Amino acid sequence: MQIGQDEHRAALGVDIGGTKIAAGVVDAGGRIVRRAEVPTPRGADAIDRATADLCLSLAATHPVEAVGIAVAGLVSSDRETVMFAPNIHYRNHPIAARVRALLDDAMPVVVENDANAAGWAEFAHGGHGASDMLMLTIGTGVGGAIVADGRLLRGGCGAGAEVGHLQIVAEGEECGCGQRGCFEAYASGTALERHGVRAVEDRAPGAERLTELAHADGGLRGRHIAQAAAEGDAFALGLLDDLGEWIGRGAASLVAVVDPDVIVIGGGVASTGAPLFAGIERGLRRHLTGADHRPFPRIVPATFGNEAGILGAADLARAAVLTPA
Amino acid sequence: MQIGQDEHRAALGVDIGGTKIAAGVVDAGGRIVRRAEVPTPRGADAIDRATADLCLSLAATHPVEAVGIAVAGLVSSDRETVMFAPNIHYRNHPIAARVRALLDDAMPVVVENDANAAGWAEFAHGGHGASDMLMLTIGTGVGGAIVADGRLLRGGCGAGAEVGHLQIVAEGEECGCGQRGCFEAYASGTALERHGVRAVEDRAPGAERLTELAHADGGLRGRHIAQAAAEGDAFALGLLDDLGEWIGRGAASLVAVVDPDVIVIGGGVASTGAPLFAGIERGLRRHLTGADHRPFPRIVPATFGNEAGILGAADLARAAVLTPA
Numbered sequence: 001m002q003i004g005q006d007e008h009r010a011a012l013g014v015d016i017g018g019t020k021i022a023a024g025v026v027d028a029g030g031r032i033v034r035r036a037e038v039p040t041p042r043g044a045d046a047i048d049r050a051t052a053d054l055c056l057s058l059a060a061t062h063p064v065e066a067v068g069i070a071v072a073g074l075v076s077s078d079r080e081t082v083m084f085a086p087n088i089h090y091r092n093h094p095i096a097a098r099v100r101a102l103l104d105d106a107m108p109v110v111v112e113n114d115a116n117a118a119g120w121a122e123f124a125h126g127g128h129g130a131s132d133m134l135m136l137t138i139g140t141g142v143g144g145a146i147v148a149d150g151r152l153l154r155g156g157c158g159a160g161a162e163v164g165h166l167q168i169v170a171e172g173e174e175c176g177c178g179q180r181g182c183f184e185a186y187a188s189g190t191a192l193e194r195h196g197v198r199a200v201e202d203r204a205p206g207a208e209r210l211t212e213l214a215h216a217d218g219g220l221r222g223r224h225i226a227q228a229a230a231e232g233d234a235f236a237l238g239l240l241d242d243l244g245e246w247i248g249r250g251a252a253s254l255v256a257v258v259d260p261d262v263i264v265i266g267g268g269v270a271s272t273g274a275p276l277f278a279g280i281e282r283g284l285r286r287h288l289t290g291a292d293h294r295p296f297p298r299i300v301p302a303t304f305g306n307e308a309g310i311l312g313a314a315d316l317a318r319a320a321v322l323t324p325a
Numbered sequence: 326m327q328i329g330q331d332e333h334r335a336a337l338g339v340d341i342g343g344t345k346i347a348a349g350v351v352d353a354g355g356r357i358v359r360r361a362e363v364p365t366p367r368g369a370d371a372i373d374r375a376t377a378d379l380c381l382s383l384a385a386t387h388p389v390e391a392v393g394i395a396v397a398g399l400v401s402s403d404r405e406t407v408m409f410a411p412n413i414h415y416r417n418h419p420i421a422a423r424v425r426a427l428l429d430d431a432m433p434v435v436v437e438n439d440a441n442a443a444g445w446a447e448f449a450h451g452g453h454g455a456s457d458m459l460m461l462t463i464g465t466g467v468g469g470a471i472v473a474d475g476r477l478l479r480g481g482c483g484a485g486a487e488v489g490h491l492q493i494v495a496e497g498e499e500c501g502c503g504q505r506g507c508f509e510a511y512a513s514g515t516a517l518e519r520h521g522v523r524a525v526e527d528r529a530p531g532a533e534r535l536t537e538l539a540h541a542d543g544g545l546r547g548r549h550i551a552q553a554a555a556e557g558d559a560f561a562l563g564l565l566d567d568l569g570e571w572i573g574r575g576a577a578s579l580v581a582v583v584d585p586d587v588i589v590i591g592g593g594v595a596s597t598g599a600p601l602f603a604g605i606e607r608g609l610r611r612h613l614t615g616a617d618h619r620p621f622p623r624i625v626p627a628t629f630g631n632e633a634g635i636l637g638a639a640d641l642a643r644a645a646v647l648t649p650a
Contacts, residue, residue: 074619077456084618131402132481146582148485153473155584156457157620160473162581165614167574169495170506177614181495249492256487257471257582259480289490289502293409294399295482 011321012055012067013314015114016040016047018087023054024307025062026314030125032307034062044089051095052102067109068317069095070117070309077158079110079320110320114309116152116161119145121312122264123152126303130261134254135302136163138247138267141176142184146258152316153258164188168250183250189222189269192243196220199235206235226272237275244279251280252287255297266302277301336646337380337392338639340439341365341372343412348379349632350387351639355450357632359387369414376420377427392434393642394420395442395634402483404435404645435645441477441486442637443629444470447589448477449640451628455586459579460627461488461572463592466501467509471583477641478583489513493575508575514547514594517568521545524560531560551597562600569604576605577612580622591627602626 010033014023021040024032036058041050055067073085080097082090100109112120119135122128122145131150137143142164146153153160164184165177172181173191185191197220199207209228214220228236251263263284269276280299285291304311335358339348346365349357361383366375380392398410405422407415425434437445444460447453447470456475462468469488471478478485489509490502497506498516510516522545524532534553539545553561576588588609594601605624610616629636 074615130481132485148473148478148480149476151474151476153478153583155473156455156586156622157584159615159619160457160582160584162584162614165581166491166578167612168492170493170497170574172495175614179612179614182614249495253491253578254582256490257485257579258478259482259485259487261481287492287504289487289500289504289507290399290484294484297481 009318010062010064011314011318012058012064013117013310013312013317014051014054014067014069015117015309015313016051016069016071016088017114018072021047021050021054022310023051023058024310024314025058025064026311028318030121030311030315032310034058035310040088042089044093047088047090048095048098048102052099055099055103064107066107066317066321067099067103068117068313068315069099069109069111070114070313071095071111072114075111075113075158077154077156079112082111083158108317108321110317112313112316113158115143116145116154117312117316118266118304118308119147119161119264119312120152120316121304121308122266122302123147124315125311126264128262128264128300128303132258132260133262133264134251134258134260134297135264135266136247136251137302138187138265138269139189141190142188142250143267146260148258163250163254166250166253168253186246187243187250189267191246192225192239192269193220193222195239195242196222196225199239204235209233210236222269226269229272229275240272240275241279243269244276245283248280248283248285249287251284252289255284256289260297262298262300264300264302266308270301273301334643335387335389336639336643337383337389338442338635338637338642339376339379339392339394340442340634340638341376341394341396341413342439343397346372346375346379347635348376348383349635349639350383350389351636353643355446355636355640357635359383360635365413367414369418372413372415373420373423373427377424380424380428389432391432391642391646392424392428393442393638393640394424394434394436395439395638396420396436397439400436400438400483402479402481404437407436408483433642433646435642437638437641438483439634440468441470441479442641443591443633444472444486444589444637445477445641446629446633446637447591447627448472450636451589453587453589453625453628457583457585458587458589459576459583459585459622460589460591461576462627463512463572463590463594464514466515467513467575468592471585473583488575488579491575491578493578511571512568512575514592516571517550517564517594518545518547520564520567521547521550524564529560534558535561547594551594554597554600565597565600566604568594569601570608572601573605573608573610574612576609577614580609581614585622587623587625589625589627591633595626598626
């Protein structure tokens with residue numbers, strides 16, 4: 001393994017998730033030129049070893065100059081330690097140092113929160129043309145990333161941009177975090193499913209197509225709502241529009257704080273397209289303070305899908321080589 | 326007027342408010358070594374001229390190397406133009422260029438939002454020892470400033486950190502901005518007065534001392550509530566505690582987004598001290614997502630009062646000389 005200056009500064013991105021570890025060699029243009037993955041093993045030591053093995057395997061044929069690791073968890077602001085990762089066996093785990101040692105200290109290793117890494121990929125290579133960006137990832141929860149004047153907002157202890165836990169309804173719906181009224185309790189794919197399931201259970205007028213899909217497939221899931229909407233089903237389109245309005249409502253508060261040029265919407269639900277985005281724009285216009293006295297941010301779909309974590313982690317690692325913290 | 330390198334890089338800070346323009350020569354240690362003010366004249370040209378005259382007068386005896394101007398309004402991200410200032414006669418006004426010309430282009434001039442300038446003074450000279458700071462100024466409204474990793478968060482169009490317009494109660498109290506449920510509709514000095522006035526009007530049990538003070542002084546104001554609290558009046562103390570809890574509740578959402586090391590509380594109400602701060606801390610602990618899994622931010626009173634705008638504007642202007650945008 002060697003520092004590959006003649007390889008146009010390629011870097012390795014690793015995305016450690018609850019079920020798999022995916023890694024890729026990313027060139028300076030933000031392209032994944034080689035990719036590999038393994039199931040996530042149990043235990044921090046095993047995860048470190050699997051991560052290092054993936055790196056060694058990829059770097060054997062593609063020299064890289066740095067390794068970036070994206071993890072779904074709270075990452076220390078020095079990007080060395082995963083303080084808390086609910087779905088992985090990490091508690092105050094110095095992952096960067098461990099993997100660095102397993103790689104014989106041959107190259108720099110940094111760790112980054114996975115949502116931050118994905119947001120950075122959109123900012124650096126997504127073609128959104130902005131200096132200030134808000135990314136919202138609408139999935140099981142609502143994740144996000146904030147880029148302020150070209151820099152990722154990490155926060156004092158690395159816990160910044162937890163946008164899903166903005167509390168938008170006082171004493172509102174229960175959230176998985178233990179609080180009430182959080183943005184993600186209203187604007188996530190989980191909330192969309194909840195509303196669809198309720199409509200099917202209540203035999204709501206117009207929900208016949210959703211009911212059919214639910215019965216044929218052992219219960220209603222978000223993908224059934226997306227499918228019905230794609231078929232033009234008015235009820236499903238209405239659910240997506242309502243979800244969009246909630247996303248826009250929460251985004252209004254975030255725009256007041258962050259003032260982004262662009263809002264990038266990612267996650268599975270974003271692929272439903274126009275009906276969702278119309279709702280987001282309407283919700284944001286309705287709820288944004290001083291909307292008539294300021295530029296209105298662009299709202300665009302994410303450019304990258306599941307590979308964003310790999311891309312962003314690699315890019316952040318490359319940047320760390322150029323400008324050590 | 327000359328560039329004063331031998332004066333330890335003093336700079337001029339100007340704070341343009343609705344009633345007066347205050348200016349000061351600020352040394353590199355953040356001390357105001359000379360100060361002057363004039364009433365705010367009517368009209369953009371007259372304000373520019375009065376600002377330049379103040380600068381010329383102060384710089385005649387104290388050489389300075391840059392001028393920073395703080396304005397209560399929306400400032401463009403290049404820090405040249407006031408796009409919108411509700412209380413001053415500025416609409417898309419290129420104030421920095423105008424004042425620079427009136428000073429014969431002898432020195433750099435930058436303009437900054439007044440809350441950002443005040444927040445920067447707290448960050449740079451307030452002694453709070455943090456890299457990431459949230460400032461909340463509790464006055465007629467709720468203003469604020471955010472410093473992320475040592476840099477002021479300005480936003481893409483200069484409208485960042487409008488923290489008072491985070492919407493914390495869906496369909497809640499009307500806000501002066503035209504929206505409903507904004508943080509400042511619950512956590513401002515105006516909200517405190519509203520609750521006090523309601524208690525007096527409703528002859529609420531325990532509000533006797535507030536009623537006396539209101540009758541003696543032509544109506545209840547925030548200062549009466551502060552006075553009664555200082556005397557130990559339980560009802561007034563309760564109002565401050567409730568206000569604090571609302572401040573803490575809104576701060577919880579901001580902490581989820583910004584993740585500051587320290588929360589600096591400024592504005593007139595902050596001087597009421599312990600009862601308010603106890604409420605803030607309780608509200609924040611109750612509503613902060615994952616409070617048990619992260620460092621808890623310190624909550625401290627602001628170091629500077631009304632002079633913070635002058636101090637911060639001067640410091641930002643000095644920094645702009647060192648690192649031009």
